[in-house]
Amino acid sequence: MISRRNVLTGSAGLLLAGGSIFSDRVLAQGKKTTTVGFLYAATRNDYGFNQSFAVAARRIAQLPNMKLIEQERVPETAQAERAMESMIQIDGANVIVGTSFGYWPFILNLAKKYPDVLFVHGGALWKDGDPKNAIGFRGYMEEPHYLCGIAAGMMTKTGKIGFIGSKPLFFIFNNCNGFTLGARSVKPNATCQVVITGDWDNPVKEAETVNALVDQGVDVIVANVDSPKVAIETAERRGILSCGYHTDLSALAPKGFLTGAEWNWSKAGEFIESWRNGKPYPNLQRGGFSNNMVTLSAFGKSVPKEVQDAVLKAREGFVNDSFKLYKGPLKDNQGNEVLAAGREISNSDNAFKVNVKFLVEGAIGSTGLK
Amino acid sequence: MTEAGELGWWGVLFAIFAGAIRVSTPYLLVSLGETITEKSGRTNLGLEGTLVLGAMCAFATSVITGSPWLGVLAAGVAGASLGLLHALICNLPRVNDIAVGIALFLLGVGLAFYFGKPFIEPRATMLTGISLGFWSDHPAIRSGLEVNPLFFLGLLLAIFLQWSLINTKWGLYLRMAGESEDAARAVGRSVQSVRTYATVFGGFISGLGGASLSLFYPGNWNEGLSSGQGLMAIALVIFARWNPVRCFYASLLFGGASAIGPALQSVGINQGYYLINAAPYVFTLGLLIYSSSASYRLAGAPSELSLSR
CATH class of the missing domain: 3.40.50.2300 (Response regulator)
Structure with missing residues (x-):
C-alpha cells in the first residue's frame, strides 16, 4: 500500500540509513498514547515465567501515555503471529512484547512487515541483519x-x-x-x-x-x-x-x-521510552545485576x-x-x-x-x- | 554418583513405594470410572477433561467454602455432569462415543481453564492425610506415609465394584449391556439407561480423581496439573483387563514407575533420565505386548465396546 506517509518514512529511512529512528514518528507519536501489547504462552498469574512478565507489564503501564493490552495462552505457533498482527491492526498496538522464547521467528516476520512497530522479545536472539525495530533481551539469572x-x-x-x-x-x-x-x-x-x-x-x-x-x-x-x-x-x-x-x-x-x-523485564520500559522519543536503544541486551537486568x-x-x-x-x-x-x-x-x-x-x-x-x-x- | 545419605538406598526404594501411593490415586479413580463405563459397552475418552474439570471444581469449592470434602463432592458432581452429557449425546442414534468423548475432553479442559483462572493464585484448604507412619520417628517415613484418604476410597471402591459386578443384579445388567444388547433387551432392560447410569457413575468417580490432584497431591490448581493422566488411566483400563481390582494394582505399578526417575536422580543417578522418566510408558507397552494376542480378542473386553466390535 502506498500512502504519503509510507513514502515519506521510506525515503527518510534511506536518508538515515543505519539509524533506525526517524523523527517523523517521534513527532507523530511522542505525545500520543503508546499501546503496548503483551503476549504470554500461558496464564499470566502462574507464579512463574509468565507472571514475571505480567509484573513488568504493569510497571510499564505506569509510564506516562502508556496503554497496556494483553493476551494469554498464545501458543508458539503461527497463531502467535496472527495474535500479534491483530493487536497491531485492530487494537492499534505500537509496541509488541512477546514473552515466550518460541515467538521469535514470528516476531522477525512481523518486524519486517511493520517497521513502525517496536517488537521486544524475552530471549536474546537478535543478530546482525535482523530488523532494527526488534529487540531481544534476557538477564543472567x-x-x-x-x-x-x-x-x-x-x-x-x-x-x-x-x-x-x-x-x-x-x-x-x-x-x-x-x-x-x-x-x-x-x-x-x-x-x-x-x-x-x-x-x-x-x-x-x-x-x-x-x-x-x-x-x-x-x-x-x-x-x-x-x-x-x-x-x-x-x-x-x-x-x-x-x-x-x-x-x-x-x-x-x-x-x-x-x-x-x-527477572527484571521492566527494563523493556526503558527501551520503549527511548524508541518513542527517538533516542538510540539496544537491539540485543544481556546482563546481570550490573545493568539491572535481574533482581x-x-x-x-x-x-x-x-x-x-x-x-x-x-x-x-x-x-x-x-x-x-x-x-x-x-x-x-x-x-x-x-x-x-x-x-x-x-x-x-x-x-x-x-x-x-x-x-x-x-x-x-x-x-x-x- | 555418591553414597546416598539419610535413608540412602532404602530411601530410593521408600521413595518409589511412597511415590506409588502418592501418584497412583488419580489413575486409580479414573480407571475405575472408565472400567464401569466400558463394562456397559461405551468408551468415554473425555475423562481427561473430567479429571481437569474435577480438579478445578474441587479446588474452587474448597477455596470458597473452606471445606475440602465439599470440594470432593463438587468434583464428583462436575464429573457426573460431563458423564451425563456424554451419555445423553451418545443415546442419540448413530453417534460415535469415541468422537463425543474427544469433544468432551476438550470441553472439560476448556471450561476448567476458563473458570479456573481466578483460582490459580488463592490457596485452598487441603484434604488431611491419614497418618500410617506413626510407628516411625523418621520424618521422611512419617511424611511419606501420610496417605491420601481418596486412595483408600479408591481401594475400597475397587473391591466393592469387583464384588458387585459379579454378585449383584446391577452388576449383571451392566455386564449384559456391555456384552450383548440383545440379551439385555430380552430381560426387559433398556440398554441406553444402563449405559447412561454407568457413564454418569464413571464420570463421578473420575471427577474425584481430579479432587485428589488439586486437594491432596500435588495439591494446587494450575493448568498443567493433569498433563495427560486421564488419558493414561484410560489405557490402564485395557492393561487391567476391565477388572477393578487389577486397576488398583495397575495404578500402583504405574505410580511407582513414575517415581523411579525422581528417586534415582535424587541420589545423583542422572544417566538417561529421559529414558527412566519414560519407564511407566515403556512398562505399560511391554506388558500389553506380552499379554496380547493376534488370534483372540482381549480377555475381559466387553464385546459391545466399539474397540472390540
Whole structure:
C-alpha cells in the first residue's frame, strides 16, 4: 500500500540509513498514547515465567501515555503471529512484547512487515541483519542464583541443597552452577543434588522430586521450572527451605522462603521510552545485576540478619562487577579442570556461558548430555 | 554418583513405594470410572477433561467454602455432569462415543481453564492425610506415609465394584449391556439407561480423581496439573483387563514407575533420565505386548465396546 506517509518514512529511512529512528514518528507519536501489547504462552498469574512478565507489564503501564493490552495462552505457533498482527491492526498496538522464547521467528516476520512497530522479545536472539525495530533481551539469572546459594549454604543444616531443573539447557546449568558455587562459598563441603525433570511444566513430577530430595536429607531447594509453585509449596509442607525463581514467590512459603532469583523485564520500559522519543536503544541486551537486568526477591521472614547482610554484600560484587562468577581454580563434578587458577571469565562473557555443559564440583548429578 | 545419605538406598526404594501411593490415586479413580463405563459397552475418552474439570471444581469449592470434602463432592458432581452429557449425546442414534468423548475432553479442559483462572493464585484448604507412619520417628517415613484418604476410597471402591459386578443384579445388567444388547433387551432392560447410569457413575468417580490432584497431591490448581493422566488411566483400563481390582494394582505399578526417575536422580543417578522418566510408558507397552494376542480378542473386553466390535 502506498500512502504519503509510507513514502515519506521510506525515503527518510534511506536518508538515515543505519539509524533506525526517524523523527517523523517521534513527532507523530511522542505525545500520543503508546499501546503496548503483551503476549504470554500461558496464564499470566502462574507464579512463574509468565507472571514475571505480567509484573513488568504493569510497571510499564505506569509510564506516562502508556496503554497496556494483553493476551494469554498464545501458543508458539503461527497463531502467535496472527495474535500479534491483530493487536497491531485492530487494537492499534505500537509496541509488541512477546514473552515466550518460541515467538521469535514470528516476531522477525512481523518486524519486517511493520517497521513502525517496536517488537521486544524475552530471549536474546537478535543478530546482525535482523530488523532494527526488534529487540531481544534476557538477564543472567546465574547471578541471583549465586546469591540464593549463599543464603541456602548459610541456612542448610544437613549441608545438602537441591536444584530442580526442567530441561538440560545451558542457562539451567549456569543457574545450577551459580546456586552450587554460592552455597560452597560459605559452606565449602556443601553439596547440591541436581534433578532434571525433562519437562517445563509437570507438577506431579516436580512434587515427586521435592519429596525424593527431602527423603535424601536435602533441606533447601530451588526449582528452575516454568512455575515453581508446586515445588515450593511441597517444600513448605515438608518443612524445608526454598528459594524462588522467575518472580516473587514468598507468599507461597511463609515459613521456608529464603529469597529468589527474579527477572527484571521492566527494563523493556526503558527501551520503549527511548524508541518513542527517538533516542538510540539496544537491539540485543544481556546482563546481570550490573545493568539491572535481574533482581533478588525480598528476604523471607526466617532469614536472619547476618545471612541477609552476606547476600547483599555479595550482590555488590556483581553490581560493581568486582566479583566474577566463574573463576579459577574451578573443577567440574567429574574432577576435570575447567579454569586454571588465576583465570577469570567476565560476567558478560556470553560465548562462555552459552557453552556451559558441565556442573561444578559439589553438584551431584550430571547434565545428562553426552 | 555418591553414597546416598539419610535413608540412602532404602530411601530410593521408600521413595518409589511412597511415590506409588502418592501418584497412583488419580489413575486409580479414573480407571475405575472408565472400567464401569466400558463394562456397559461405551468408551468415554473425555475423562481427561473430567479429571481437569474435577480438579478445578474441587479446588474452587474448597477455596470458597473452606471445606475440602465439599470440594470432593463438587468434583464428583462436575464429573457426573460431563458423564451425563456424554451419555445423553451418545443415546442419540448413530453417534460415535469415541468422537463425543474427544469433544468432551476438550470441553472439560476448556471450561476448567476458563473458570479456573481466578483460582490459580488463592490457596485452598487441603484434604488431611491419614497418618500410617506413626510407628516411625523418621520424618521422611512419617511424611511419606501420610496417605491420601481418596486412595483408600479408591481401594475400597475397587473391591466393592469387583464384588458387585459379579454378585449383584446391577452388576449383571451392566455386564449384559456391555456384552450383548440383545440379551439385555430380552430381560426387559433398556440398554441406553444402563449405559447412561454407568457413564454418569464413571464420570463421578473420575471427577474425584481430579479432587485428589488439586486437594491432596500435588495439591494446587494450575493448568498443567493433569498433563495427560486421564488419558493414561484410560489405557490402564485395557492393561487391567476391565477388572477393578487389577486397576488398583495397575495404578500402583504405574505410580511407582513414575517415581523411579525422581528417586534415582535424587541420589545423583542422572544417566538417561529421559529414558527412566519414560519407564511407566515403556512398562505399560511391554506388558500389553506380552499379554496380547493376534488370534483372540482381549480377555475381559466387553464385546459391545466399539474397540472390540
